[in-house]
Amino acid sequence: MTATTALPVAIERPSRSTQARAEAFAAYVLSAPAIVCLFGILLLPTLATFVLSFTDWQFGAPTLRWIGLDNYAHLANDRVFWKSLSNTVLYVLVVVPASVLLGLGAALLIEAGTSGRAFYRAAFFLPVTATLIAMATVWEIMLHPSVGLINVLIEALGFSKQNWLKDPDLALFALAGIGVWQALGLNMVLLLAGLKSIPRDLYEAAAIDGADGPWTRFLTVTLPMLGPALSFVLIISAIRSFQVFDTVAVLTEGGPNKATEVLLYTMYQEGFGFFRAGYGAAITVVFLLFVLVLTLVKARLAEKRVHYS
Amino acid sequence: MSGVSIRGVTKAFGQTRVLHGVSLDVGPREFLTLLGPSGCGKSTLLRIIAGLEQADEGSIALGGQRVDSLLPRQRDVAMVFQSYALYPYMTVAENIGLPLLMRRTRPWQRLPLIRRLHPQSRAASGSIESDVRRAAAALQIESYLDRKPAQLSGGQRQRVALARAMVRDPRVFLMDEPLSNLDAKLRVAARAEIADLHRRAGVAFIYVTHDQAEAMTMSDRVALMMGGEILQIAPPGQIYEDPADLRVAEFIGSPKINTLAGVVRTDGGIDVPGGVLSGTPGLSQGDAVSVAFRPEHLQVEPDNGASGVLRGIVRHLENLGSDFYLYIEPSGGGERLIARTTPDIGQSVALGAPLVLRPAPGRVLLFDRVGRRIRSRP
Amino acid sequence: MTARGGFAFSIFRHVVLAAGAVVMIAPFIWLLSLSVKPADEIFTTDLRLLPLRWDAGRNYAEAFAKVPLHRYLLNGAIVTATIFTLQVLVALPAAYALAKLRFGLAQPLFALVLLGLLIPGHVPAIPHYVMLSSAGLLNSYPALILPSVISVFGIFWIRQFFKTIPDDLIHAARLDGLSEFSIVWRIMLPAAAPALTAFGILSVVFHWNDYFWPLLVVTSPDMAMPALGTVYLRNTEAGTDYGPLMAGTAIITAPLVIAFLLAQRRFIEGMTLTGLKG
Numbered sequence: 001m002t003a004t005t006a007l008p009v010a011i012e013r014p015s016r017s018t019q020a021r022a023e024a025f026a027a028y029v030l031s032a033p034a035i036v037c038l039f040g041i042l043l044l045p046t047l048a049t050f051v052l053s054f055t056d057w058q059f060g061a062p063t064l065r066w067i068g069l070d071n072y073a074h075l076a077n078d079r080v081f082w083k084s085l086s087n088t089v090l091y092v093l094v095v096v097p098a099s100v101l102l103g104l105g106a107a108l109l110i111e112a113g114t115s116g117r118a119f120y121r122a123a124f125f126l127p128v129t130a131t132l133i134a135m136a137t138v139w140e141i142m143l144h145p146s147v148g149l150i151n152v153l154i155e156a157l158g159f160s161k162q163n164w165l166k167d168p169d170l171a172l173f174a175l176a177g178i179g180v181w182q183a184l185g186l187n188m189v190l191l192l193a194g195l196k197s198i199p200r201d202l203y204e205a206a207a208i209d210g211a212d213g214p215w216t217r218f219l220t221v222t223l224p225m226l227g228p229a230l231s232f233v234l235i236i237s238a239i240r241s242f243q244v245f246d247t248v249a250v251l252t253e254g255g256p257n258k259a260t261e262v263l264l265y266t267m268y269q270e271g272f273g274f275f276r277a278g279y280g281a282a283i284t285v286v287f288l289l290f291v292l293v294l295t296l297v298k299a300r301l302a303e304k305r306v307h308y309s
Numbered sequence: 310m311s312g313v314s315i316r317g318v319t320k321a322f323g324q325t326r327v328l329h330g331v332s333l334d335v336g337p338r339e340f341l342t343l344l345g346p347s348g349c350g351k352s353t354l355l356r357i358i359a360g361l362e363q364a365d366e367g368s369i370a371l372g373g374q375r376v377d378s379l380l381p382r383q384r385d386v387a388m389v390f391q392s393y394a395l396y397p398y399m400t401v402a403e404n405i406g407l408p409l410l411m412r413r414t415r416p417w418q419r420l421p422l423i424r425r426l427h428p429q430s431r432a433a434s435g436s437i438e439s440d441v442r443r444a445a446a447a448l449q450i451e452s453y454l455d456r457k458p459a460q461l462s463g464g465q466r467q468r469v470a471l472a473r474a475m476v477r478d479p480r481v482f483l484m485d486e487p488l489s490n491l492d493a494k495l496r497v498a499a500r501a502e503i504a505d506l507h508r509r510a511g512v513a514f515i516y517v518t519h520d521q522a523e524a525m526t527m528s529d530r531v532a533l534m535m536g537g538e539i540l541q542i543a544p545p546g547q548i549y550e551d552p553a554d555l556r557v558a559e560f561i562g563s564p565k566i567n568t569l570a571g572v573v574r575t576d577g578g579i580d581v582p583g584g585v586l587s588g589t590p591g592l593s594q595g596d597a598v599s600v601a602f603r604p605e606h607l608q609v610e611p612d613n614g615a616s617g618v619l620r621g622i623v624r625h626l627e628n629l630g631s632d633f634y635l636y637i638e639p640s641g642g643g644e645r646l647i648a649r650t651t652p653d654i655g656q657s658v659a660l661g662a663p664l665v666l667r668p669a670p671g672r673v674l675l676f677d678r679v680g681r682r683i684r685s686r687p
Numbered sequence: 688m689t690a691r692g693g694f695a696f697s698i699f700r701h702v703v704l705a706a707g708a709v710v711m712i713a714p715f716i717w718l719l720s721l722s723v724k725p726a727d728e729i730f731t732t733d734l735r736l737l738p739l740r741w742d743a744g745r746n747y748a749e750a751f752a753k754v755p756l757h758r759y760l761l762n763g764a765i766v767t768a769t770i771f772t773l774q775v776l777v778a779l780p781a782a783y784a785l786a787k788l789r790f791g792l793a794q795p796l797f798a799l800v801l802l803g804l805l806i807p808g809h810v811p812a813i814p815h816y817v818m819l820s821s822a823g824l825l826n827s828y829p830a831l832i833l834p835s836v837i838s839v840f841g842i843f844w845i846r847q848f849f850k851t852i853p854d855d856l857i858h859a860a861r862l863d864g865l866s867e868f869s870i871v872w873r874i875m876l877p878a879a880a881p882a883l884t885a886f887g888i889l890s891v892v893f894h895w896n897d898y899f900w901p902l903l904v905v906t907s908p909d910m911a912m913p914a915l916g917t918v919y920l921r922n923t924e925a926g927t928d929y930g931p932l933m934a935g936t937a938i939i940t941a942p943l944v945i946a947f948l949l950a951q952r953r954f955i956e957g958m959t960l961t962g963l964k965g
Contacts, residue, residue, distance in 0.1 A: 113697060
């Protein structure tokens, strides 16, 4: 018995199938709202920000003029802008290492034992979910120069009280402290996940090979295996802390003497405080470029993790 | 003609050709199995019949009617997937009833409030409920109707998938390796259930599998596919005893059929490594052929020194209790030959014993150099 | 690393972690403590956790009297719930199309989604403000809600999740007679529940705590969101009446804290998505 029938075979090429057409049609209808919103709310306004940065428009002005790169030239000569940028970078350089190291320490200690894990995890993570503005207000009272909790404790320990938020040398670091307090829990949780994913038998193999002490275990197994998670957490921390705004806006308003002026706050001041929309847009573009570089690094790191996991 | 009619179906994914002009007819009440190794195109063909994939060339007709331009849901086919594809967030009853719900109600009647209030949709849900019960009863899963798939075992989920297919009363059932996720014992029981289902439903079943035991035990006919082509369609007995191609002979039958490479002699016999076998009329001298015979057709005797016969040495023994297999290294070299015998005889054979091998004369199959079967002329 | 090192290590671990936990929780405890103290006990270097004289009643009543605290919470609830609902309505169908359907725009659209992930939320702020201003929508629910309706992260996240759903499930649904639209809402939505929970928590927490955008578009107290509301509260308490300030702050902070304590695992799961979101 043969595989084909006795009748002549009519070979035809059917038109693009009904199923394929139905799928494509449905896809367009289903993604239409997203496409509209994507362009209308995200892409076009972002483009508008770019365009605006090349104009001299102010809020409420009836006309605007194209001024090319003038805003950027002005920025380059703007002392406040440079102070703002350097403050932001300094802030990041303080918050990121501190919150990642402390988060790592907490994660290691939590994972090293079995009791109290849920409690400690919740305690460390609580600041992450709380409304920062609200808690910043509490911190402000705690940092009060004479009766604040922090200063009273410091004095009890033998140091002198400080005017944390009004001292130009200390204010940024006080804000950074609050930033670390808020970010630590998130880093800890991400690193906990990284720690949990290290296979147990690596430690056992290391033990057989003689690497048994806690410090050795950390250096030979934990740290290398945690490498990707650590880099990831570092870059995420950097991206988030670069966008610091809330504490500055509420506690110091950029002062004293621009000691805590940060990039987003400057953008807010110029754009909405002084209504210089064009100039504010230029600052936004600079902000975007910095965050973009960090995000691209993050994306590359994320890709590598996916390939290795 | 009713049933399923497939003509000249070709399909390629990118540069890879998966089906090469496949044609096939399935009778309206027939159980046909598409059997073949993975990658041979059988699942693709099934999905083309269902309308989930589109053939590049060729046509499909169901019940005499061309269905190429119809959406899957318009083709009146039901399909059971290898993974069962049960909706995880619905109960078993809702899973089984969904196709009926789609068919018997209009979309607006399914909206939450209306569903409860509108007389027509309430009537529909009543009839759906009774049909679901009936399908569940037939497969003995009535007690699971309120559970979710995650709470069921593999065998139970498989029956839910069957019930969901059954409840629609389709004119064709398509099954894509529905038993491969079950363990061996369940599989045997499930085979009987599916065969039962086929008898009761009385419609065409197209069944895809790579397991030849399933194909042999359940089908009216088996279509063996390899490399995107159908090599042979025949009832199970015929495909076993009368394979049309060497690849068919090697795929069907466990343990695998014995093969020897041979050359035809001037006297019509066949030279094989280590001996001579008798040939059939019609062969030309010098032809290269493959000689094949099944383990149960290989008779063995202790080596008595006769000349010109095939001989070999026993290298391995397998006692399965009901059968005994001897693994023999032929004197002329090459792959081991397997002989099936009874335990009584097998146990008297020692490892390393020299044997004379005699394939049963009428049971030797000959294939030409490209694998086509050479049938003896009467 | 499982429990090891014996008793001494265990003590060490608990001491260090407990100290850390105290530092982490201190502001919350102190918040509650200050909120029930009278002014003279607040302005003292005498540290006490519990007040000598309870003034909770006055503090909390004052807080409610000075600013519409209940409005802040109500606005927070309405705005975050609406934002999340709209985000799902927009993102889920698109994520399904990108994950499971074959159509010409699929690649470019996904590329645009990835592009969108690179843009921080503050960048389109000025044009958003201008658009809302010229539509006369400032200081309203639409102003708070509309800019956040598109969540490219939501589309990305849900699409990744949908990719893990077996195609056969959708094939079975098509054979059963479901249209693509039905498949989205009957099959994919329930299946996406875990991803939506995490995303929901991320979205709600982020928008509840957002200060930047409400600061820009809200000009009257009864439209304020929780974070902005705290600042209004501060401004009316300019000076030294910290008791009611802390009371009001406690009220505003309470909902998220309580929700977190009740559903810790889910919160943590959801918030770790900020890692992916950037």
